[in-house]
Amino acid sequence: xxxxxxxxxxxxxxxxxxxxxxxxxxxxxxxxxxxxxxxxxxxxxxxxxxxxxxxxxxxxxxxxxxxxxxxxxxxxxxxxxxxxxxxxxxxxxxxxxxxxxxxxxxxxxxxxxxxxxxxxxxxxxxxxxxxxxxxxxxxxxxxxxxxxxxxxxxxxxxxxxxxxxxxxxxxxxxxxxxxxxxxxxxxxxxxxxxxxxxxxxxxxxxxxxxxxxxxxxxxxxxxxxxxxxxxxxxxxxxxxxxxxxxxxxxxxxxxxxxxxxxxxxxxxxxxxxxxxxxxxx
Amino acid sequence: xxxxxxxxxxxxxxxxxxxxxxxxxxxxxxxxxxxxxxxxxxxxxxxxxxxxxxxxxxxxxxxxxxxxxxxxxxxxxxxxxxxxxxxxxxxxxxxxxxxxxxxxxxxxxxxxxxxxxxxxxxxxxxxxxxxxxxxxxxxxxxxxxxxxxxxxxxxxxxxxxxxxxxxxxxxxxxxxxxxxxxxxxxxxxxxxxxxxxxxxxxxxxxxxxxxxxxxxxxxxxxxxxxxxxxxxxxxxxxxxxxxxxxxxxxxxxxxxxxxxxxxxxxxxxxxxxxxxxxxxxxxxxxxxxxxxxxxxxxxxxxxxxxxxxxxxxxxxx
Numbered sequence: 001x002x003x004x005x006x007x008x009x010x011x012x013x014x015x016x017x018x019x020x021x022x023x024x025x026x027x028x029x030x031x032x033x034x035x036x037x038x039x040x041x042x043x044x045x046x047x048x049x050x051x052x053x054x055x056x057x058x059x060x061x062x063x064x065x066x067x068x069x070x071x072x073x074x075x076x077x078x079x080x081x082x083x084x085x086x087x088x089x090x091x092x093x094x095x096x097x098x099x100x101x102x103x104x105x106x107x108x109x110x111x112x113x114x115x116x117x118x119x120x121x122x123x124x125x126x127x128x129x130x131x132x133x134x135x136x137x138x139x140x141x142x143x144x145x146x147x148x149x150x151x152x153x154x155x156x157x158x159x160x161x162x163x164x165x166x167x168x169x170x171x172x173x174x175x176x177x178x179x180x181x182x183x184x185x186x187x188x189x190x191x192x193x194x195x196x197x198x199x200x201x202x203x204x205x206x207x208x209x210x211x212x213x214x215x216x217x218x219x220x221x222x223x224x225x226x227x228x229x230x231x232x233x234x235x236x237x238x239x240x241x242x243x244x245x246x247x248x249x250x251x252x253x254x255x256x257x258x259x260x261x262x263x264x265x266x267x268x269x270x271x272x273x274x275x276x277x278x279x280x281x
Numbered sequence: 282x283x284x285x286x287x288x289x290x291x292x293x294x295x296x297x298x299x300x301x302x303x304x305x306x307x308x309x310x311x312x313x314x315x316x317x318x319x320x321x322x323x324x325x326x327x328x329x330x331x332x333x334x335x336x337x338x339x340x341x342x343x344x345x346x347x348x349x350x351x352x353x354x355x356x357x358x359x360x361x362x363x364x365x366x367x368x369x370x371x372x373x374x375x376x377x378x379x380x381x382x383x384x385x386x387x388x389x390x391x392x393x394x395x396x397x398x399x400x401x402x403x404x405x406x407x408x409x410x411x412x413x414x415x416x417x418x419x420x421x422x423x424x425x426x427x428x429x430x431x432x433x434x435x436x437x438x439x440x441x442x443x444x445x446x447x448x449x450x451x452x453x454x455x456x457x458x459x460x461x462x463x464x465x466x467x468x469x470x471x472x473x474x475x476x477x478x479x480x481x482x483x484x485x486x487x488x489x490x491x492x493x494x495x496x497x498x499x500x501x502x503x504x505x506x507x508x509x510x511x512x513x514x515x516x517x518x519x520x521x522x523x524x525x526x527x528x529x530x531x532x533x534x535x536x537x538x539x540x541x542x543x544x545x546x547x548x549x550x551x552x553x554x555x556x557x558x559x560x561x562x563x564x565x566x567x568x569x570x571x572x573x574x575x576x577x578x579x580x581x582x583x584x585x586x587x588x589x590x591x592x593x594x595x596x597x598x
Contacts, residue, residue, distance in 0.1 A: 058356050107383055115354050117383045120374050126344045127379055130351020130359075133336065137312070138355055157375070160341035164348070168336075 007216055009277035010041045010082060015247045016280060017078035019270040021094040021101075022261045028095060028103070031257035032149065033075035035180050035242035039213050040079045043145060047223045052084040055112035063142045064131055066116055068124020069149035069178065070104035071259070076113075077101050081281070085113035088281040122155025124148060125175060129165055132173040143230055144173045151183030154192050159204070165235040166205025174226045175206075176238040178213065182255035198239055206237045213240035214247075248273055282498035283473045285457045285491055291428035293449035293485075294392045298323025299428075300435025301360060301390075305331045311439055314349055314361045316342045321451075322362040322392050342367045346375035350385040358439050359387050365394035365448055366407035373413060380444050381417040388438045389414075393451045394424075395535035396563070396580055397485055397573040406568040406576075412540020414446040415513040421466060422513040424448040424534075424542075426487035428456040430510060433464035441466055448484065450535075452573045455488050458508075469516035471523070475505035478591050479523045479530050483509045483542045486533040486561070486582060493587035502591065515545050521554055529598050530558040531590045535582055538562035557597035559590035 014037050022028035044050070048063040067076050074094065081088040086100070093099035100111040104119030116127045128146035135142060152158065165173065177197070185191050194200075201208050207229055211222035219240075226236045244258070245251025248270040251262075262270055304311040305327045313327055314336040328335040336352075338345040342363055349359040361368070368391040369376070380387045391410060398406050415422045421441060425431040431449050438445040445466075458470075472487070473494055482490035487508045494504040505523050509516070524530055530550065532543035543560040550556050563580050577583040 057354060059354060060356070064354070115383075116350065116385075117378050120378045122343075123347050123375055123379050126347020126375075127351040127354075129344075130348035131354045132351070133348070134352045134355025134357050137333070137357065140355070157343040157347065160339075160344035161347065164338065164341065164344055167339075 004216055007041055007045060010045060011037050011216070012274045013276065013278040014041055014075060014078040014082060015274040016271055016276060017091055018074040019248065019262055019267055020280065021074045021077070021091055023267045024092065025095045026261045028074050028261060029071040029259045030074065030261065031244040031251060031255065032069065032072040032178060032180065034248055034251060035244045035246050036072055036075050036147065036178050036213065037247065038216050038219055039147070039176065039240060040075055042216065042219045042223060044079050044083050046220050047227065048145065049142060052113070055085060057107070057115060059115065060138060061140050061142055064115065064144045066124045066128045066131070066144070066146040067105055068118055068146055069121060069152055070118030073103065073105050076105060080113035082278065086111060091281045121149065121152040122157040125158055125161040128173055128175070129161055129170055132170050135172055143227065146173065146175045148175065148177050150177055150179045150181065150188055150194060153177065153194050153197065162201065162204040162206065169233045170235050171231050171233050174230065174236045174238065176240050178242055179239050180242045180244045182244050182258065184258055186255060201237045205234065207234045208237045208239055210239045211241070213242035282494050282504070287455040287457050288460070289456050290453045291456045292451060292453050293425060293428055293431040294321070294451060295323050296425070296428035296431030297390055297392065297435050297447070297449050298326065300432040302326040302330065304436060304439050305334065308358065308439055310356055310358045312336065312352055312357045312359050314338055314345050314359055316340055316345050316363040316367065318363050322390065324362060342372045343375050346372045347379050349387045350379040350383060353385045353387060360390045361387060362390035362392065364405060365391035365410045366405055369410040369413050370407060377417060381420050384419065385444060386442055388445045388447060391446065391448045394448045395450060395485070396568045396576040396582070397450050397452045397535060399451065399573050399576065400570050402570040403567040408537045408563050408568065409540060410448060411512055411536050411542065412544070415545065419443060420513065421445045421511065423466065423511050424484040425510045426484055426508055427454060427458050429460050429462060430458045430464065433462050434510065437464040437466055450485055454485055457488070467511045467514040467516055469519035470508040470510065471505070471519070472508055473504060473506040475503040476527060477503045478595055479505040479507060479527045480533060480587065480591065481507050481509050481520065481530065481542065481546055482533040483512060485535050489584045490533050490587055492584045493591065496584070496588050497591055502595065504591065509542055512542050512545055515549065517549055520546060520549055524550060524554055524556050528556055529594045530556055531561060531587060531594055532558065533561040533582070533587050536562055538564050557594050559594040561586050561590050
């Protein structure tokens with residue numbers, strides 16, 4: 001079990017990895033990646049029982065994670081690399097030709113840690129539910145985690161999946177929504193408001209927890225609470241409030257950095273705010 | 282012209298149902314999903330025998346494709362069943378990203394394909410599904426011709442590692458292929474050897490091609506009839522070998538001319554063996570309500586149309 005200081009060190013390094021990856025090809029999505037850093041670092045380093053050194057597509061008898069909002073691939077790649085799924089130096093190939101680190105995650109190029117392609121939004125929850133039901137058939141009592149975006153809640157498939165999960169009592173799944181209130185064209189309130197998201201998920205039959213996704217100890221606590229609620233006949237959702245661009249001051253509080261890379265000066269500033277802790281790739 | 286004995290008259294979807302039931306007994310990894318069309322897909326026996334391996338999805342096809350993809354992670358072999366229209370066009374991006382690009386071992390079981398769905402009309406009569414599916418990298422596209430072949434194809438699909446699109450239909454049609462046939466994905470079946478023309482047919486049009494062959498034989502035309510049950514991967518060797526001999530081609534299918542079997546054959550021949558070719562297919566049109574015979578006649582994919590196409594293409598040699 002990692003302590004908070006250890007997690008903070010990983011978080012700082014992951015933030016560096018994110019801005020450096022996005023900077024190197026002037027391409028990628030830093031905003032949402034930075035906002036979900038604490039969550040993914042906690043999940044992979046403190047919560048999930050997984051097997052980074054011996055990746056198998058089937059993932060039998062280990063916890064699984066699916067990223068539905070695939071555009072925040074930089075944070076996932078960094079967390080996977082730092083967890084030991086693949087050599088961290090491979091991050092230098094992000095979004096380049098012949099890379100396994102495609103713009104959006106995919107198992108197509110054989111990258112360890114990735115079990116489904118995502119990028120076209122709204123599909124990850126369904127896949128996670130299928131994997132969760134396969135675990136039940138296999139008498140495998142490990143859990144399935146999935147992260148979705150909040151803008152993604154506008155996709156109809158999410159609600160098909162939400163209805164299906166409750167009806168079938170898929171209680172070995174812990175879904176999380178990155179509730180940062182922003183999408184490409186502006187705030188979710190302006191673009192297509194999500195309304196009472198908590199009430200909607202509860203009405204669909206899910207147990208909903210809420211957490212500030214940029215506070216390390218709280219995330220760990222909430223994920224553990226979610227875990228303790230699994231296996232009780234109800235799927236679990238964590239509504240996780242985050243700040244886009246968290247940890248890089250000029251990227252915070254705006255949706256402008258959804259899919260824009262920092263220039264050289266901005267990179268320098270971002271790196272100065274997040275010290276190197278585990279060695280840059 | 283070889284004689285083909287009709288063993289009975291059965292729907293191809295029942296062949297799927299029987300194949301699935303057999304798989305339920307022989308392969309514990311096979312699971313089935315259905316979007317509120319269990320009876321239409323003939324899944325009842327599988328469900329009765331394996332209730333824990335069946336997933337009722339409700340009218341939610343997008344979720345069904347995602348859940349099917351997820352079930353493969355954990356080693357399951359899912360057969361996701363619904364009408365062909367809802368199994369392809371409605372969920373194209375789900376199939377593309379979560380199944381094909383992700384390389385998932387999902388079998389898409391698509392019933393009621395084409396005009397022969399009949400009275401429900403054009404909303405349900407998809408004629409574009411072969412094209413949609415064959416364009417996806419790595420997707421195998423199978424369109425068997427009768428009950429026995431659909432059963433064999435279903436069993437073969439489970440043994441194939443990777444995504445498969447299995448297309449079958451609603452109406453009862455002559456069941457004439459061997460009950461104990463070995464179904465080889467990607468292997469064309471020569472039904473009748475001939476020298477004047479080759480008819481490449483798929484699905485329900487295979488029997489129509491046989492009927493056309495009988496009529497043409499009476500006119501002294503020697504017709505080679507090849508059942509292309511697998512449109513992708515296409516048995517290029519078999520196609521080229523036959524056309525080398527006959528030097529002209531008719532393709533026949535219950536599908537749009539754009540994107541169907543004819544397209545695949547023409548593409549191969551234009552590259553390797555340019556030859557006169559005529560297409561018996563629906564020509565850039567939606568269908569409508571009617572009986573299957575009425576529709577096949579009105580939309581130009583019945584026996585006389587094959588006869589006519591053969592007469593025309595032979596003159597172009």
